[in-house]
Structures are given as structure tokens and as C-alpha cells.
Amino acid sequence: MPQKSFATAINEGIAQAMDLDDSVICYGLGVTDPKAVFGTTASLEKRFGAARVFDMPTSENAMTGVAIGAALNGIKSVMTHQRVDFFLLALDQLVNSAAKWHYMFGGQNSVPITIRLIIGRGWGQGPTHSQNLQAWFAHIPGLKVVMPTTPEDAKGLLISSILDPNPVVFLEHRWLHNSIGEVPDGDFRLPLGKAKVMREGRDITIVSMSYMTIEALHAADYLEKQGVSCEVVDLRSIKPLDWETVFASTVKTGRLIALDSGFTTGSVAGEIVARVAMEKFSALRKAPARLAMPDVPEPTSIALTKGFYVRAADIAIKVLSMMDKSVDYINADLSEPDPHDVPGDWFKGPF
Amino acid sequence: MTESLSINLFAKMYRIRAIEEAIAYHYPEGKMRCPVHLSIGQELIPSVFSEAIRPTDFAVSTHRGHAHYLAKGGNLNAMIAEIYGKSTGCSKGKGGSMHLIDLAVNFMGTSAIVGNSIPIGVGLALSVQLRETDQISCVFLGDGAIEEGVFYESVNFAAVRKLPVLFICENNLYSVYSPLSVRQPAGRSIANMVKAMGVEVGVADGMNIEASQGLMKRSIERVRKTGLPCFLEFSTYRWREHCGHAFDNEIGYRTPEEFLDWQQKDPLHHLEMQLIEDLSLQGLVMDIKSNVMNEVNAAFDFAETSPFPNQHEAYDNVFA
Ligand SMILES: Cc1ncc(C[n+]2csc(CCOP(=O)(O)OP(=O)(O)O)c2C)c(N)n1
Numbered sequence: 025m026p027q028k029s030f031a032t033a034i035n036e037g038i039a040q041a042m043d044l045d046d047s048v049i050c051y052g053l054g055v056t057d058p059k060a061v062f063g064t065t066a067s068l069e070k071r072f073g074a075a076r077v078f079d080m081p082t083s084e085n086a087m088t089g090v091a092i093g094a095a096l097n098g099i100k101s102v103m104t105h106q107r108v109d110f111f112l113l114a115l116d117q118l119v120n121s122a123a124k125w126h127y128m129f130g131g132q133n134s135v136p137i138t139i140r141l142i143i144g145r146g147w148g149q150g151p152t153h154s155q156n157l158q159a160w161f162a163h164i165p166g167l168k169v170v171m172p173t174t175p176e177d178a179k180g181l182l183i184s185s186i187l188d189p190n191p192v193v194f195l196e197h198r199w200l201h202n203s204i205g206e207v208p209d210g211d212f213r214l215p216l217g218k219a220k221v222m223r224e225g226r227d228i229t230i231v232s233m234s235y236m237t238i239e240a241l242h243a244a245d246y247l248e249k250q251g252v253s254c255e256v257v258d259l260r261s262i263k264p265l266d267w268e269t270v271f272a273s274t275v276k277t278g279r280l281i282a283l284d285s286g287f288t289t290g291s292v293a294g295e296i297v298a299r300v301a302m303e304k305f306s307a308l309r310k311a312p313a314r315l316a317m318p319d320v321p322e323p324t325s326i327a328l329t330k331g332f333y334v335r336a337a338d339i340a341i342k343v344l345s346m347m348d349k350s351v352d353y354i355n356a357d358l359s360e361p362d363p364h365d366v367p368g369d370w371f372k373g374p375f
Numbered sequence: 376m377t378e379s380l381s382i383n384l385f386a387k388m389y390r391i392r393a394i395e396e397a398i399a400y401h402y403p404e405g406k407m408r409c410p411v412h413l414s415i416g417q418e419l420i421p422s423v424f425s426e427a428i429r430p431t432d433f434a435v436s437t438h439r440g441h442a443h444y445l446a447k448g449g450n451l452n453a454m455i456a457e458i459y460g461k462s463t464g465c466s467k468g469k470g471g472s473m474h475l476i477d478l479a480v481n482f483m484g485t486s487a488i489v490g491n492s493i494p495i496g497v498g499l500a501l502s503v504q505l506r507e508t509d510q511i512s513c514v515f516l517g518d519g520a521i522e523e524g525v526f527y528e529s530v531n532f533a534a535v536r537k538l539p540v541l542f543i544c545e546n547n548l549y550s551v552y553s554p555l556s557v558r559q560p561a562g563r564s565i566a567n568m569v570k571a572m573g574v575e576v577g578v579a580d581g582m583n584i585e586a587s588q589g590l591m592k593r594s595i596e597r598v599r600k601t602g603l604p605c606f607l608e609f610s611t612y613r614w615r616e617h618c619g620h621a622f623d624n625e626i627g628y629r630t631p632e633e634f635l636d637w638q639q640k641d642p643l644h645h646l647e648m649q650l651i652e653d654l655s656l657q658g659l660v661m662d663i664k665s666n667v668m669n670e671v672n673a674a675f676d677f678a679e680t681s682p683f684p685n686q687h688e689a690y691d692n693v694f695a
Contacts, residue, residue: 054551057552058626058627059626079557080558110489113524113525147408148408148409148410148472152486318690321469323468324474325408325460325464325471325683326683327460327468327683327685328689374410374618
């Protein structure tokens with residue numbers, strides 16, 4: 025299979041959906057500008073024309089309502105916002121209308137909208153450019169919430185999201201856009217609501233999403249060498265959530281850690297721990313755990329974000345302690361990269 | 376303009392430009408690890424504002440807020456330190472370039488979310504009305520913010536409650552890389568639209584010193600005297616990229632001709648020429664420049680030598 029970046033996979037996903045279905049349109053602030061939303065919307069306007077691919081005013085709430093209205097007449101919108109945080113201005117249209125429409129009019133019509141939101145982190149993104157609000161969106165009945173980790177899943181899930189009859193909040197982590205992986209060409213779809221076992225293991229289940237899964241995989245690699253076998257489940261879809269896969273894995277290993285890229289209180293990780301504790305209590309050999317962001321806004325200064333995020337070392341420490349093993353020396357073995365505020369050497373800011 | 380007024384204005388404009396140029400110069404070193412939005416090219420409006428405003432008046436601004444913070448009298452060292460993420464920064468390293476504050480001069484904060492600080496400025500005006508002082512509240516905003524619903528809601532409330540608020544819109548034609556043409560209908564006057572909402576408005580060429588200076592001064596006086604809201608629209612232009620330190624004319628969202636055209640109108644350059652050639656104040660200009668450069672260098676030294684906050688301070692300042 026060809027190797028592609030996550031950003032390219034997103035770009036192909038939109039293009040493929042627009043090819044398949046001429047009722048798909050794509051818009052958002054900067055969609056047609058030279059930077060093309062980190063390259064994810066590059067050349068779409070040239071290919072599909074300005075009627076279907078366009079820039080928009082800085083009017084998040086109105087443009088979400090516009091997508092709903094257009095959807096009622098069969099147009100499928102893919103909206104893009106450069107940060108989750110900017111989209112908070114649109115919560116009225118999203119929560120009160122988009123999420124409710126199908127239900128509150130007795131299922132007579134639906135609003136097939138895909139809202140792409142990008143999660144920022146590091147390089148001083150700070151309190152209002154870095155929020156992981158998947159738990160908020162998942163809390164609202166009537167929304168689907170998708171969070172791909174790999175380039176392959178990004179494409180397969182995006183095409184399915186666009187063609188899904190329901191509004192979908194599609195969350196892309198900025199630290200994944202340049203990751204590379206195998207991505208099938210052409211029309212490639214993955215079902216929404218199915219988790220993926222990224223790595224099989226015997227001793228403990230790590231349930232994770234989006235960029236956190238990358239940290240989980242690093243931790244699992246390390247732990248393998250320490251004689252601990254981790255099963256890593258990447259949720260891919262936060263709502264609906266694939267409880268079957270989460271339960272099956274937890275029952276198999278008898279131990280559970282749920283990770284979350286968002287704040288701890290009210291997190292998706294908390295929900296996972298709760299459901300597993302309620303429904304698979306007898307399978308658990310240890311109290312389940314969760315690791316998420318502290319209940320504190322992300323500060324701007326590089327000094328303040330040191331040790332602030334959950335990283336592979338934190339996961340490894342938690343896993344080892346749940347396995348009743350010594351946790352000495354882990355920080356030395358799995359230290360936070362320096363600098364810790366960028367996804368890789370290639371990243372030079374400002375975004 | 377009298378000689379002393381010209382010198383004052385030159386000093387203010389030059390200072391803002393020099394500070395922003397210094398940020399642009401040092402930014403590639405990778406020590407200022409946060410987004411920065413420079414307003415090089417847009418110094419006239421903050422400078423004429425600075426001449427006419429009082430320290431007790433309130434002001435709020437946006438992601439592009441360095442110049443407004445400085446114009447209001449904000450502490451330079453604390454701003455540069457904030458951009459460096461140091462504990463001596465005006466927000467103690469929590470906020471970075473997009474979240475500047477200096478309560479000593481009633482500069483009440485800047486926001487990274489477009490439109491976010493507009494109603495906050497109106498709220499400050501409400502507090503002034505309730506407290507019956509002669510302060511005014513100033514809201515800096517860009518043309519992009521005019522497209523947000525919160526702008527209309529805020530202007531409406533200011534009009535209906537008759538609040539002493541001055542909206543200062545710097546229309547620089549772009550929202551990131553999106554030109555006005557994809558965001559607002561051709562031929563629109565933002566000011567006229569606001570006028571229809573029942574608010575006094577004023578328009579000036581933000582490259583024209585006399586026009587901008589006069590309008591700013593009259594409007595501040597008028598809001599103070601009448602206690603009524605007022606909206607100003609100034610045409611202006613940013614020279615550097617939307618976010619970051621570089622020039623970006625090669626990426627294709629604006630033409631080099633457009634850029635050069637605006638650059639030729641640079642009021643700072645014209646003022647400097649006037650001071651040197653017409654008024655033979657070469658020596659004074661040199662003194663102003665070297666004083667500013669000393670101040671700027673000292674601010675960067677201060678930032679560089681200031682300590683970083685301790686890691687645990689990340690967890691401070693949340694009540695819940
Ligand atoms: C609600 C919201 N939408 C989008 C953005 C992304 N954004 C950051 S700055 C900016 C430009 C706004 O343009 P304008 O108000 O004219 O200010 P300028 O940058 O030109 O000074 C945009 C769209 C944001 N920060 N907040």
C-alpha cells in the first residue's frame with residue numbers, strides 16, 4: 025500500500041467523497057488559502073470548483089446553521105475549523121439544532137454534516153488553542169464523534185463520516201498531521217463505531233484515542249522489554265463507542281487503563297472506567313485506572329508544559345504499578361523528548 | 376501638526392515598530408515558543424490612540440495586541456518576558472503573546488478567539504456607567520471580527536444602554552489569508568453598517584496621520600463627554616505574515632504590487648522624512664531611535680535573563 029501522511033489521507037478522503045457524491049461540499053475559513061488548512065484541503069477548489077469548495081466569513085455559528093439548512097435539502101457539508109476552540113462559537117447550532125434535528129422532528133429528515141476540528145498542542149498554543157473537547161461532544165445525544173489516529177483510519181473514517189446521515193464531529197490532532205502510514209488509494213471506507221486493537225497483549229488493556237494512542241504504543245514497546253504485555257485498543261470512534269471490543273479486551277487481560285487527551289473530570293476515560301467497573305467488575309484483577317490531562321488549562325510557557333502532558337513514561341509507570349512491579353528508572357528510560365512541545369524536529373512553529 | 380506633536384507621534388510609532396521588528400528578528404531563534412501576530416505597518420492607529428487616551432481608561436484587544444498593549448502604556452519588559460514564557464511575564468507565562476494584560480494602566484486583556492473580547496469591552500463600559508466615572512472603554516478589533524455574531528450583539532447592547540465604549544476597527548483587508556472579498560460583499564462600508572445600528576461612526580485612512588489623529592482624538596473626547604458608544608474604522612495593512620515573523624508575499628494570497636503600494640504609504644517613514652528634511656531634526660530623530668533601541672535591548676535582556684516559572688506553577692490559578 026502507498027505511504028501517505030495523515031494530512032494527505034484527509035485530503036484524499038474529502039476528494040473521494042466529493043467524487044462519489046456530488047452533493048458533498050467543503051468549506052471553512054482558509055480552506056482555499058495557500059496553506060489549505062495544513063495541506064488537508066489542497067487543490068480541492070481547483071478540482072471541484074468554487075461552487076463546492078469555498079472560504080467563508082469568520083462566522084462559525086451561522087455557517088453551522090447554514091450547513092443544517094443545506095442538509096435539509098440534501099447537501100452534505102464538510103466544514104473545517106483550524107482549532108476546536110474556534111468552533112465553540114457554533115455550539116448553539118451544533119447542539120440545539122444539528123444534534124437534535126433527526127430526533128425532534130420524529131426522524132423525518134437528517135442532517136449529514138461533517139465538522140472537522142483540529143486539536144492544537146504545544147509551542148505555546150496555550151489555554152484557547154489546545155482543548156480536547158471530545159467528551160463534551162460525546163455527551164450530546166445525536167452527535168457522532170470520530171478521532172482517528174493513523175493515516176489509514178483518517179481516510180477510511182472521514183469518507184464514512186461524510187457519507188453518514190448523521191452529524192459527525194471529526195477531531196484531528198495537529199500532532200498527527202505529519203505522521204506517515206499506509207493508506208489505500210481510491211474509495212476506502214471504515215465503519216464508524218468500531219475500535220481497533222492496535223497491539224495484542226495479555227497482561228493489561230490500554231484504551232486510548234487519537235494522539236494518546238501514539239504514546240500508548242511507545243509505552244507498550246517499552247513494557248514489552250520489561251516483560252509486560254499490553255493490549256492497546258484505539259477507540260477511533262468516541263460516539264458510538266465500541267464497548268464490545270473494550271469489554272472483550274478487558275476480560276481477556278483483567279486490567280484496564282483508559283487514556284484521554286482531554287481534561288480528567290468528565291472525560292471519555294472516566295466513562296470507560298465507569299462502564300467497565302459496572303459491567304465487567306468480576307473480570308477485573310485490579311482497580312481500573314485513567315490517565316488524562318490535569319483539570320487545568322494548558323499554559324503557554326514551555327517551562328509550564330514540561331511534565332504537563334500524559335506521556336509514555338506516565339503510562340508505563342501506571343502499568344507497572346498495576347502489575348505490582350518496580351517503577352524505578354522509568355523516567356530515565358522513557359524521558360520526555362527535548363524540546364517536549366513539538367511533535368518532531370521538523371516542526372519550527374509558529375503553528 | 377506642531378513640531379512637538381510630530382516628534383511625540385514619531386517616537387510612539389517608532390517605538391512600536393522597533394519592538395515588533397525586534398520580535399521578528401529574534402523569533403527564528405526558537406525561544407519565543409508561542410504564536411505571535413505582529414502589526415508592523417499598522418502602527419499609526421495605536422500611536423494616535425496612545426496620544427489621546429488616559430491611563431485610567433479601559434482597553435481590550437485581540438490576538439494582534441502587542442501594539443495596543445504598548446500604546447495603552449503596558450509594561451514592555453513584562454510583554455517581552457511573557458512572549459518568552461518567563462515568570463516575569465505579564466501573565467506569568469500562562470498566556471503568551473495572545474494574552475497580554477497590564478492592570479496598572481487598565482489594559483484589561485487580549486484574546487485569541489476572534490470577537491471574544493468585544494463584549495468584554497462593552498461590559499467594562501457598563502461598569503463605568505454604573506460607577507459614574509468619566510472613564511471610557513476601548514475595544515480593538517479587526518475586520519474579521521465584524522463577521523462574528525457577538526459583534527452585533529455587543530454593539531446593539533452598547534447602543535441600547537448608551538455605554539461609553541469606543542470600538543476601534545483596524546481593517547487590514549485580511550483574516551489570516553482570506554481577503555475581504557470572500558467574507559463581506561463588495562463595496563461594503565463596515566462603518567455605515569454600524570451606523571445603521573444607531574451608533575456614531577467615523578472613518579479614516581489609517582495611513583493618513585492628520586486624519587487618523589484628528590478622528591481618534593475627537594472620538595475619545597466625544598465618548599467621554601456624551602457617554603455614548605462610537606465606532607471607528609481605519610484602513611490599514613499588515614506587512615508580515617498573519618502569524619509568525621516572516622514576509623509571505625510569495626505564497627500567493629496577495630500580490631507584491633498591493634504590498635508595495637501600501638508600504639509606500641508608510642506614515643512612519645513619511646513622518647521621519649518630514650522631521651529630518653523639513654524640520655532639520657536629524658539629531659533629535661537619532662536620539663529618539665537610540666533611546667528606543669536601548670529600551671528594546673534592555674527588554675530582551677530582561678526576558679532572556681528572567682527565570683522560567685516552576686513547573687508546578689502550571690497548576691496554580693484555577694479556583695476549581
Ligand atoms: C472564533 C475564531 N475563529 C477563527 C479564528 C482563527 N483566526 C485567528 S486570527 C484570525 C483573523 C481575524 O482577522 P481580523 O479580525 O481581521 O484580525 P487581523 O488578524 O487581521 O488583525 C482568525 C480567523 C479564531 N482565532 N477565532
